Amino acid sequence: MATAETTLTTGKQSIFRSSAAQKLLAFAALIVIFVVFSILSPFFRTPENVVNILLATAVNGVLALGVTFIITTAGIDLSVGTVMTLSAVMTGLAISIYGLPVPVGILVGVLTGSTAGLINGLVISRMRVPPFIATLGMMMIARGLALVLSTIETGTVKPIYFSDTPVFRQITMGSVLSPLLSPIAPGVNVPNAVLILFIAALIAAFILAKTVLGRYTVAMGSNEEATRLSGVNVANWKTAVYALGGTFSGLAGVMIASRLNSAQPALGVGYELEAIAAVVIGGTSLSGGQGTVLGTIIGAFIISTLTNGLRIMNVPQEWQFVVTGLIVILAVYLDILRRRRS
Amino acid sequence: MGDLLLKMEGIDKSFPGVHALDNARFELRSGEVHALVGENGAGKSTLMKILSGIYPKDAGVIIYQGQEVDIPNPRAAQHLGISMIHQELNLMNHLTLAQNVFVGREPRGRLPFILDEKKINAQTQALFDSMHLRLDPRTLAADLTVAKQQMVEIAKALSFNSQVLIMDEPTAALTESEIEELFRIIRQLRNKGVGIVYISHRLEELKQISDRITVMRDGRTVDTVDAATVTIDRIISMMVGRTIYESSPEVPDNPNPEVVLEVRNLNRGAAIKDVSFQLKKGEILGFAGLMGAGRTEVARAIFGADPIDSGEIYVKGVKVAINSPRDAVRHGIGYLSEDRKRYGLALGMDVEANIALASFEQFVGPLGVVNDGKTRATAERYVGALAIKTPSIQQLVRNLSGGNQQKVVIGKWLTADTDILIFDEPTRGIDVGAKSEIYKLLNELAHQGKSIIMISSELPEILRMSHRIIVMCEGRITGELTAGEATQEGIMRLATQRSVMVATDDNSSANGARVS
Numbered sequence: 005m006a007t008a009e010t011t012l013t014t015g016k017q018s019i020f021r022s023s024a025a026q027k028l029l030a031f032a033a034l035i036v037i038f039v040v041f042s043i044l045s046p047f048f049r050t051p052e053n054v055v056n057i058l059l060a061t062a063v064n065g066v067l068a069l070g071v072t073f074i075i076t077t078a079g080i081d082l083s084v085g086t087v088m089t090l091s092a093v094m095t096g097l098a099i100s101i102y103g104l105p106v107p108v109g110i111l112v113g114v115l116t117g118s119t120a121g122l123i124n125g126l127v128i129s130r131m132r133v134p135p136f137i138a139t140l141g142m143m144m145i146a147r148g149l150a151l152v153l154s155t156i157e158t159g160t161v162k163p164i165y166f167s168d169t170p171v172f173r174q175i176t177m178g179s180v181l182s183p184l185l186s187p188i189a190p191g192v193n194v195p196n197a198v199l200i201l202f203i204a205a206l207i208a209a210f211i212l213a214k215t216v217l218g219r220y221t222v223a224m225g226s227n228e229e230a231t232r233l234s235g236v237n238v239a240n241w242k243t244a245v246y247a248l249g250g251t252f253s254g255l256a257g258v259m260i261a262s263r264l265n266s267a268q269p270a271l272g273v274g275y276e277l278e279a280i281a282a283v284v285i286g287g288t289s290l291s292g293g294q295g296t297v298l299g300t301i302i303g304a305f306i307i308s309t310l311t312n313g314l315r316i317m318n319v320p321q322e323w324q325f326v327v328t329g330l331i332v333i334l335a336v337y338l339d340i341l342r343r344r345r346s
Numbered sequence: 347m348g349d350l351l352l353k354m355e356g357i358d359k360s361f362p363g364v365h366a367l368d369n370a371r372f373e374l375r376s377g378e379v380h381a382l383v384g385e386n387g388a389g390k391s392t393l394m395k396i397l398s399g400i401y402p403k404d405a406g407v408i409i410y411q412g413q414e415v416d417i418p419n420p421r422a423a424q425h426l427g428i429s430m431i432h433q434e435l436n437l438m439n440h441l442t443l444a445q446n447v448f449v450g451r452e453p454r455g456r457l458p459f460i461l462d463e464k465k466i467n468a469q470t471q472a473l474f475d476s477m478h479l480r481l482d483p484r485t486l487a488a489d490l491t492v493a494k495q496q497m498v499e500i501a502k503a504l505s506f507n508s509q510v511l512i513m514d515e516p517t518a519a520l521t522e523s524e525i526e527e528l529f530r531i532i533r534q535l536r537n538k539g540v541g542i543v544y545i546s547h548r549l550e551e552l553k554q555i556s557d558r559i560t561v562m563r564d565g566r567t568v569d570t571v572d573a574a575t576v577t578i579d580r581i582i583s584m585m586v587g588r589t590i591y592e593s594s595p596e597v598p599d600n601p602n603p604e605v606v607l608e609v610r611n612l613n614r615g616a617a618i619k620d621v622s623f624q625l626k627k628g629e630i631l632g633f634a635g636l637m638g639a640g641r642t643e644v645a646r647a648i649f650g651a652d653p654i655d656s657g658e659i660y661v662k663g664v665k666v667a668i669n670s671p672r673d674a675v676r677h678g679i680g681y682l683s684e685d686r687k688r689y690g691l692a693l694g695m696d697v698e699a700n701i702a703l704a705s706f707e708q709f710v711g712p713l714g715v716v717n718d719g720k721t722r723a724t725a726e727r728y729v730g731a732l733a734i735k736t737p738s739i740q741q742l743v744r745n746l747s748g749g750n751q752q753k754v755v756i757g758k759w760l761t762a763d764t765d766i767l768i769f770d771e772p773t774r775g776i777d778v779g780a781k782s783e784i785y786k787l788l789n790e791l792a793h794q795g796k797s798i799i800m801i802s803s804e805l806p807e808i809l810r811m812s813h814r815i816i817v818m819c820e821g822r823i824t825g826e827l828t829a830g831e832a833t834q835e836g837i838m839r840l841a842t843q844r845s846v847m848v849a850t851d852d853n854s855s856a857n858g859a860r861v862s
Contacts, residue, residue, distance in 0.1 A: 214461055222438070222440055222441060223445075226438035226439055227439070230438055231438065232420070233400070233436055234449045235419075235421035236449060237421075293440035
């Protein structure tokens with residue numbers, strides 16, 4: 005009987021409380037956006053453009069995966085964009101300037117992100133600096149370091165190119181799927197970047213749902229004090245969550261360097277807001293305790309589809325910012341409505 | 347009662363500005379329920395938080411199972427078999443019951459960092475079964491009532507194989523029947539040899555459940571006495587260090603027929619169903635019922651804090667539209683929330699600012715400048731009239747005791763010149779001495795012609811204070827009793843008068859001991 009009673013209550017309330025509704029809503033929004041742009045522009049739905057959208061989603065999506073964990077703990081990370089850039093520059097230094105093998109360069113990039121995240125975590129959990137401020141500081145630090153490091157070779161700020169290592173570009177722009185896909189859809193090139201995004205998403209979903217780290221991520225976001233009183237070392241686990249977020253930024257850094265075939269030290273500002281937007285649109289609650297990887301991926305697709313569509317419609321970039329900003333506010337407002345109802 | 351399990355001696359603890367514990371001592375045997383009582387700020391919770399590793403002690407020794415132990419953090423306490431169930435429930439709403447029970451020590455799968463969800467659920471189910479709790483481990487914690495959440499917390503504590511279980515005010519939010527259920531589980535644990543520390547303000551309960559009682563005052567241990575032989579009066583006098591009488595004052599018949607507030611056919615979703623009643627001038631109208639009966643919802647609706655679906659509200663015979671608390675205050679209605687810290691006070695502001703908070707217009711000059719002299723004078727007047735114990739009106743409200751905080755809220759609404767005051771659980775978490783002062787204050791306010799609605803879950807309090815009593819159950823008014831005819835049994839009968847459909851639901855509320 006107890007079960008009957010509980011199913012009854014969950015059945016009634018969880019539609020609004022859980023993020024299922026927002027995920028559904030987000031998915032419907034994605035389809036509507038796609039259909040509208042397809043009608044407005046014949047070029048929009050061409051395979052080449054769809055691949056463009058996929059590519060654009062890949063980097064932002066990987067960033068957003070890391071941010072999903074952090075927002076689920078009721079934290080925030082503003083540094084993911086510039087940490088991504090720093091990681092890209094570090095990869096560039098390792099491969100093109102110090103001539104290290106490509107796999108080592110990739111590792112250097114990813115670990116740069118992990119380290120930045122680790123420092124964020126330590127500053128937040130040990131020094132008790134609020135996440136907003138701590139990661140804002142890291143945002144500036146990473147940006148500055150990326151610029152400084154790019155001057156090592158020539159003395160001036162300039163991109164580092166991967167001209168001697170063509171294989172590096174293949175990491176994101178090659179397509180291991182093409183031979184598999186060619187019998188079904190000839191000529192469609194699904195770049196590796198998209199594959200990486202989906203593998204990263206699967207790993208993130210697994211961590212969130214099945215591992216100790218994921219469980220504590222939700223627990224800390226739901227009630228941090230209770231988690232502490234349950235004997236969980238909250239400081240350490242929170243540090244781990246930020247380090248994980250940083251690791252995803254590091255991976256995104258390697259991906260963007262590979263995609264552009266260069267490490268662009270001035271890039272990165274603004275990426276953090278797009279990542280946060282993707283997470284919130286996907287239905288992860290800013291008040292913590294509720295995170296969804298699938299939602300985040302849908303959110304990332306919404307942002308990149310919209311940006312791509314607006315560009316194709318020749319809407320100036322300045323207006324694209326305005327639209328993205330409005331969507332973020334709308335998504336957060338939906339989150340608030342959802343919480344009010346539960 | 348078994349062997350000595352635990353002994354705390356010479357415990358000292360200071361917080362900035364407060365000497366919370368001063369050479370405190372406490373002992374616990376296995377298989378005993380040891381009640382720990384004292385006024386707010388006496389140091390009970392602090393002493394137990396030291397025992398459960400939440401605060402470090404400044405001085406003193408803890409001897410546990412014959413050995414001196416050091417308890418630097420909650421995890422160390424858990425390892426020793428010492429668990430504490432806190433006053434504020436500590437479940438994570440977004441996790442399932444099973445996930446809550448095992449947080450921090452989840453059974454792992456083949457790989458050490460992967461959770462074994464099946465095992466978590468199965469072990470929790472076994473645990474619930476052993477306690478005769480009929481709950482599904484996969485339910486989200488957010489979907490349970492407070493009482494059931496508390497049972498889950500006990501289950502969680504038991505899963506540590508706890509030898510010492512500390513309960514801080516476990517019955518504060520429970521109804522009579524839920525308390526019975528809790529006591530059943532406590533006795534079950536005692537018979538298994540667990541030592542239970544039971545912190546409570548409800549002295550009537552102590553004689554029922556505890557074997558020994560330790561009284562604390564001002565951070566010191568006053569004495570430990572046998573529960574069977576001590577009288578409640580004796581406990582109270584040890585707590586307050588003076589003799590206060592707890593007898594009920596005369597409740598006069600209410601001669602004034604003037605209706606100041608009338609509510610007709612109030613409805614809001616499932617929470618409020620067709621509620622109608624009248625409140626007379628100078629009357630204290632008690633609202634009794636179980637948790638979730640809809641009493642607070644009615645109060646909030648009248649106060650304009652929640653929207654209503656339908657219904658009419660008349661103040662002094664005139665129909666009014668109340669769409670926000672601001673409207674309510676304009677019509678002379680004040681609401682004192684059951685959660686004064688969250689809704690009633692700005693804790694970080696001083697006494698003066700809080701008293702003026704609801705009526706700043708009175709104190710603002712033509713240019714929008716606050717007249718400090720006037721707010722100060724008003725605050726001083728109410729601090730005096732309500733006997734608020736505070737070093738000065740500049741003291742932050744955060745630093746006052748619960749009873750004095752409550753008086754500040756009362757002062758705030760008196761300043762706002764409200765004639766209709768709705769008190770929601772006015773004495774929750776307030777110690778005995780302050781309680782009787784609050785009662786006296788309510789009586790005085792009624793004598794002065796204020797009309798009072800008092801929502802309370804403590805039946806003795808309702809019986810003692812009210813001219814009339816309205817009983818609610820599941821959003822409906824199930825009865826109205828006059829002071830003369832009301833008894834605890836009569837109220838409880840009305841408070842459990844549920845509609846047929848939900849009555850089945852009640853059986854499912856996990857009561858192995860009593861199936862209705």
